[in-house]
Amino acid sequence: MPHARFERRIADLLAEADVRIGGNRPWDIQVHDPRFHARVLGQGSLGLGESYMDGWWDAASLDGLLFHLLAARVDERVHGAGEIFDALRARLTNLQSPRRSGDVGRRHYDLGNDLYAAMLGRRLVYSCGYWRGAADLDTAQEAKLDLVCRKLQLRPGMRVLDIGCGWGEALKFAAERYGVSGVGITISREQADYARQLCAGLPVEIRLQDYRALAEPFDAVFSLGMFEHVGVKNYVGYFDVVRRCLPADGLFLLHTIGSSRSVQRTGPWIARYIFPNSMLPSAAQIAQAIEGRFVLEDWHNFGADYDRTLQAWRGNVESAWGALGSRYDERFRRMWRFYLAASMATFRSRRSQLWQLVLSPNGVPGGYVVPR
Template sequence: MPHSRFQRRIEGLLAEADVRVGGDRPWDLQVHDPRFSARALGQGSLGLGESYMDGWWDAASLDGFLFRVLEARLDERVHGVGEVFDALRARLVNLQTQRRSGEVGRRHYDLGNDLYGAMLGKRLVYSCGYWRTAHDLDAAQEAKLDLVCRKLQLKPGMRVLDIGCGWGEALKFAVERYGVSGVGVTISQQQADFARELCAGLPVDIRLQDYRDLDEPFDAAFSLGMFEHVGVKNYTTYFDVARRCLPPQGLFLLHTIGGNRSVHRTDPWIARYIFPNSMLPSAAQIAHAIEGRFVLEDWHNFGADYDLTLQAWRANVEAAWPSLDPRYDERFRRMWRFYLAGSMATFRSRRSQLWQLVLSPRGVPGGYVAPR
């Protein structure tokens, strides 16, 4: 039988990650469909994720299973047949052009504010919290927003730009706590509508606009969790935009997930189901793009905090599923569980990082002292 050969191969690979098929530990794999092994071996991460969505396998601790797979580097040994084409396409084609940029807004950020409201907590902040002294998600997100404001040295009367403003929570926080005014741009219609309502009555201008169209003066600027959608072919353009909007003494804070290696595309399953046309920058790619444009004042890594943030998001959304719209059906829920668990695994294994960079156009006179 062909399946037996594939099954032996899968079982052998998983044994290297201390995972047993049919085992009784939380991270062990329970296979419900004999076609699973061939699909996972033939399609790599896409086959693994899609077969989970289809109910072909389970693990009591999905993040525990995926963490062990990544720790054992099994993902580097199993590649789907389409991945070579995807990699070549990403190198040859700019997948993040202005025409393509709206796709992630429509397919991910416009899924529904009800889903994100249930998952993200008190504030709709869809980026890593700062857990240094925090003990819950809401406190961690407030600590992160305050950290951003302190790093930017915000003062009353300053005009601030938020590139990729999401639901407007960061600008609202900065305006209310630090007395600034601001402009936020997003490519998501639902985010823009929500942010305008959230910031009603405040000196905040929310725009449905591509970052590349920005060309006006600000005293400071930040971008939280948006750079992952820019794409390496557009990094220099992105930093040119930030640079032309700032005065010589202005500061720019970049908050982004990062990878340990330079790539030109994202994971195939993530690209198809979660973040189309996205990719994680490497330190080398960022450094190359800011060369000649900014002075690097500070580079802060708190990637381990993302595991805690994701666990809190998962607890929130799991509690909320029964009350959410039926359009989030069982296959969607399994997709979302795989997304959150896989993300936990990448940060827990330190395969992904969370960076905050503080950049200045000409260097802070006398030096920059970074808050922590």
Template structure:
């Protein structure tokens, strides 16, 4: 199992220089510039409102102005600043679009890398599994609730996280029109909960693929005794027939260079009367990379698709039957995950130290902010190879 390295590299703790150092002397004009930017979002330095930013280290200003969002997130991890309502602070900064005003070397590197290499191909496709999903099932069990479902819940009639996750799984099954005996493919099956749900509630048999060894091992144990096969496999390797195909929270790791290949794979696996559901986070503007802090610490080589990118990649292969956006439900899901993990930190192993805890807290609160200000969406897209005769009616 891969564990966070907290003594070297990007997780290493940084120590402040003496107050008389050049950094401290130069902080005053940088502080004024930093404060002016925050004022555009109605955020104050060391103010008394819960969303105001509390400065713990004056080196913060130079770091953020030089390195943008990467330095801002790292400075929080290092304890250089705090906010009582972190999600509200970050939402204000995003709403004011300050993330676009201050960019650092991390943005330039990701832009260059996107033009030179396919970051999600070959062994790089497994990196997110090794870096994120293999962190440890203890962390995810503490955060995700009764079912290990690491994607947006559906809160339309749900009162709690477990009910919202079951409602989401059932919604996918109903959109696919699952029937007993159908053979189903889950691309990016996680810990196996979706296939288990479909097999138990709808009588299907299936195959789940993942790039995480930890997830694969857990899913095999979870689905023992059910007609389910779990594979450690890249989606590009698939070439076999299924009645239905779905993907929940995996497409964010595919990358724009591979979108067409993803849909070509799904098309060759489906019969003419098949259906596929794509459940993915999406963004309002097409891009070829992610935020540099997210890339370094949370989801390496990830990126969010846009409507235009999904449409272009699936054009000529599928008929678009339905496009459902319930992205505001992700804010509520993330709040539930935040509450769960904050209550459970004292029960987790010591390897999840304070810097890791601050990293994870920042990740969850930044994600809440993205969905709250509607910069990120959650889509369920239903596609058919040749169109449903008479038309498709999507359940809600």
């Protein structure tokens, strides 16, 4: 029987990760539809995520299951047929060209401010919190924003640029706490409208604009969680934009998720349902792109903090589903649960990192003093 053969193959793969079909441990998988096995073997990670969205399987600890699979690198043993095409397309095409750059804004960041307000906490900051000394999400996010300002050595009167400003929280924080003025750019209309209201009365300008159109001077530049949408074919151009916006004594802080290996695309499920045309940079790809353009003053990895941030986001959004309305239906909720759980698993297994780089055009005279 084909189904039995497929089930044995899946059971053998799961056993390598200490996962059992029908087991009673939190990370064991409960299969509700026998078509699950063939779907995963034929479609890889895309089939795993879509079959979860369709209710074909469950696990008491979804992030625990996905962590076991990633830690054992089972995902590298199963590739869907479509992944070969995706890899070829990413190699031959600039998936993050100006024409495509707005896709992620429309399909992800414009989903609804109500969803993000429910999930992200008091501040709408959609990037990793800094949990050193923090006991809750709001404190961790405030600590992260303050860390960014201290690393950039912000002072009253400086004019700063936020590339990918989100809902404007970082610029608002910098303007109120450090006395700076600034410009924030985003490709999300929902974010831009919210950020303009949030920063009303502050010396902050919010623009709906692609980063490639920037060509004006700033005293300092930062980017929090936007570089994941730039794409390796555009890294050199991205750093050239930052370089032309900075004075000789300016600083740039890049806050980005990073991959432990060099790739040119993201996973097929994430690309289809969460972040179209995205990809995570590797250390090698970043280093190659900044060579001859910047001096690397500091490279800070606190990726383990992202697991804790994601757990807080999950707790918030799970408590809020009942108040968010019917347009976030059960399939959407399962999609969002899979997204958050898979993200937790990648950071918990240390397959993904969270990096903050501080870069200077010519090197800080006498050396850069690193805040932590």
